[in-house]
Amino acid sequence: MHSDSGREIRGIRPATTALGISHGRACPSLHVELQSVPMIEPIFPHTNDDVLIAGGGICGLVTALTLHQLGIPCRVFEAVERLRPLGVGINLQPNAVRELYDLGLDSTRLNTIGTQVREWALVGLNGNDIYAEPRGLLAGYNWPQYAVHRGALHMMLYQEVTQRLGADRMHTGYQAAGYETDTDGGVTLLVQTPDRGETQAVAGKLLLGADGIHSSIRAQMHPNQAPIHWGGTIMWRGVTRAPAIRTGSSFVGLGEENRRLVIYPISQPDADGLSLINWIAEIRTEDQSEWERTGWFSEVSVDRFMHHFESMKYDWLDVPSLLSQGSVAFENPMIDRDPVDTWRDGPVLLLGDAAHPMYPTGSNGASQAIIDARRLGALFLQHGVKPDALARFDTAYNTPVNQVVLRNRGDGPFGLLKIVEDRCGGHFEDIDAVIPSEERHAFMQGYQAAAGFARDSLNTAPPTLPPSPLIQMNARI
Numbered sequence: 344m345h346s347d348s349g350r351e352i353r354g355i356r357p358a359t360t361a362l363g364i365s366h367g368r369a370c371p372s373l374h375v376e377l378q379s380v381p382m383i384e385p386i387f388p389h390t391n392d393d394v395l396i397a398g399g400g401i402c403g404l405v406t407a408l409t410l411h412q413l414g415i416p417c418r419v420f421e422a423v424e425r426l427r428p429l430g431v432g433i434n435l436q437p438n439a440v441r442e443l444y445d446l447g448l449d450s451t452r453l454n455t456i457g458t459q460v461r462e463w464a465l466v467g468l469n470g471n472d473i474y475a476e477p478r479g480l481l482a483g484y485n486w487p488q489y490a491v492h493r494g495a496l497h498m499m500l501y502q503e504v505t506q507r508l509g510a511d512r513m514h515t516g517y518q519a520a521g522y523e524t525d526t527d528g529g530v531t532l533l534v535q536t537p538d539r540g541e542t543q544a545v546a547g548k549l550l551l552g553a554d555g556i557h558s559s560i561r562a563q564m565h566p567n568q569a570p571i572h573w574g575g576t577i578m579w580r581g582v583t584r585a586p587a588i589r590t591g592s593s594f595v596g597l598g599e600e601n602r603r604l605v606i607y608p609i610s611q612p613d614a615d616g617l618s619l620i621n622w623i624a625e626i627r628t629e630d631q632s633e634w635e636r637t638g639w640f641s642e643v644s645v646d647r648f649m650h651h652f653e654s655m656k657y658d659w660l661d662v663p664s665l666l667s668q669g670s671v672a673f674e675n676p677m678i679d680r681d682p683v684d685t686w687r688d689g690p691v692l693l694l695g696d697a698a699h700p701m702y703p704t705g706s707n708g709a710s711q712a713i714i715d716a717r718r719l720g721a722l723f724l725q726h727g728v729k730p731d732a733l734a735r736f737d738t739a740y741n742t743p744v745n746q747v748v749l750r751n752r753g754d755g756p757f758g759l760l761k762i763v764e765d766r767c768g769g770h771f772e773d774i775d776a777v778i779p780s781e782e783r784h785a786f787m788q789g790y791q792a793a794a795g796f797a798r799d800s801l802n803t804a805p806p807t808l809p810p811s812p813l814i815q816m817n818a819r820i
């Protein structure tokens with residue numbers, strides 16, 4: 344049933360009113376004639392008090408759980424109709440694991456979707472170690488580092504959101520198409536159901552754009568932003584059931600600057616001693632057509648890239664065999680976006696990949712998304728659920744996190760491979776003669792400090808949100 348145009352019903356404003364372009368900004372990503380948007384029976388209750396979250400990925404869902412912990416009503420609008428466990432491996436750094444624990448997702452839960460990382464190692468093309476360090480608890484962090492299946496993590500968060508907030512707070516199949524800041528200080532989000540061509544305008548208190556690297560909210564906030572940035576690296580990702588190498592839970596970067604393999608287990612070993620091994624085979628190419636052909640997760644045959652890695656056979660790892668036994672291989676370019684100097688537009692804030700998509704070289708995209716959610720929660724607690732909290736978030740974190748984005752472009756912690764290549768062409772017997780141990784450690788510590796997971800400062804930092812955030816939030820109100 345269509346609503347009367349010009350009349351607001353239960354929080355849903357007819358699109359002609361909500362996006363009448365009389366105030367706020369027009370939405371460049373919305374290629375529809377607003378006057379003729381078909382209106383449907385509104386399904387969202389009228390409160391205007393809800394914080395609206397565009398995007399139900401890792402960031403959007405952790406944000407929803409955090410707001411729920413604070414007793415702040417919110418709704419998530421996710422473009423995909425039916426969420427599925429997509430992706431392969433991702434790392435959760437100790438700072439992010441701490442936040443998940445504080446959300447009640449402790450090691451018992453995380454052990455079901457991944458495994459605790461014990462070591463991070465860089466190995467040259469000749470198979471000799473360049474650098475190795477313990478990780479997580481073994482490195483003295485109070486919280487482990489986890490390597491998990493992204494899809495399994497996503498599904499766990501989805502289940503938690505529907506259980507804790509209620510399924511009626513999670514709207515799948517609704518694509519955020521644009522927003523308008525309202526004169527009363529609120530915000531209106533326009534959501535579309537692309538398959539049915541229906542559009543609804545949803546009123547809310549604040550809007551959090553957590554809609555990933557291709558964010559519509561960011562596109563509207565920064566209409567002149569540069570196109571996606573690609574530095575020339577193509578990645579093929581996959582998983583193979585195989586025995587885990589080294590410590591049994593080692594993250595290993597192997598090869599040279601322009602051709603490397605990253606492998607790490609993302610499951611506990613099964614009864615046969617086999618784990619799900621995540622692998623990322625990467626090459627750097629100048630061929631622009633590669634970029635044009637690939638997007639997120641196009642599935643390809645291993646034959647397409649095997650020739651780059653055929654020589655990587657060692658007595659401790661047979662790379663061609665590992666790749667060829669993979670159940671699936673996805674091809675995607677390593678992409679990010681040029682940083683923008685603000686993530687905020689009045690009552691609207693970008694979070695996660697929508698704010699700062701980054702190369703996975705530092706293994707911190709998902710961790711940063713989780714940290715964003717928690718930091719914002721802390722600011723709501725201190726300053727209220729108001730645009731002021733968003734402004735403080737932007738002021739405090741835009742510059743430092745943008746620096747991490749740029750640092751990851753410079754190969755992140757894999758930059759050590761380049762230093763070794765520059766100094767000896769990648770051929771060495773004694774790594775100390777090429778780059779002394781102190782220099783290697785100083786390089787890594789510099790990266791860790793910049794990425795926010797330096798051990799001592801994390802261990803001594805108070806929790807981002809206090810143990811009983813709801814009580815404190817209520818006391819504040």
Ligand SMILES: Cc1cc2nc3c(=O)[nH]c(=O)nc-3n(C[C@H](O)[C@H](O)[C@H](O)COP(=O)(O)OP(=O)(O)OC[C@H]3O[C@@H](n4cnc5c(N)ncnc54)[C@H](O)[C@@H]3O)c2cc1C
Nearest residue numbers: 398400401402422430431518519554555695696708709712
């Ligand atoms: C399908 C998929 C698979 C991935 N696999 C990997 C992987 O294997 N390894 C890895 O390191 N990283 C992977 N990533 C990226 C990784 O999840 C993110 O870099 C990181 O977790 C930050 O999370 P995010 O929530 O900010 O972004 P994302 O995880 O990208 O989540 C964004 C969410 O927003 C939704 N969305 C997009 N546009 C709209 C819109 N207009 N309106 C509403 N919703 C919208 C998307 O469907 C998605 O659910 C993947 C991302 C996706 C979407």
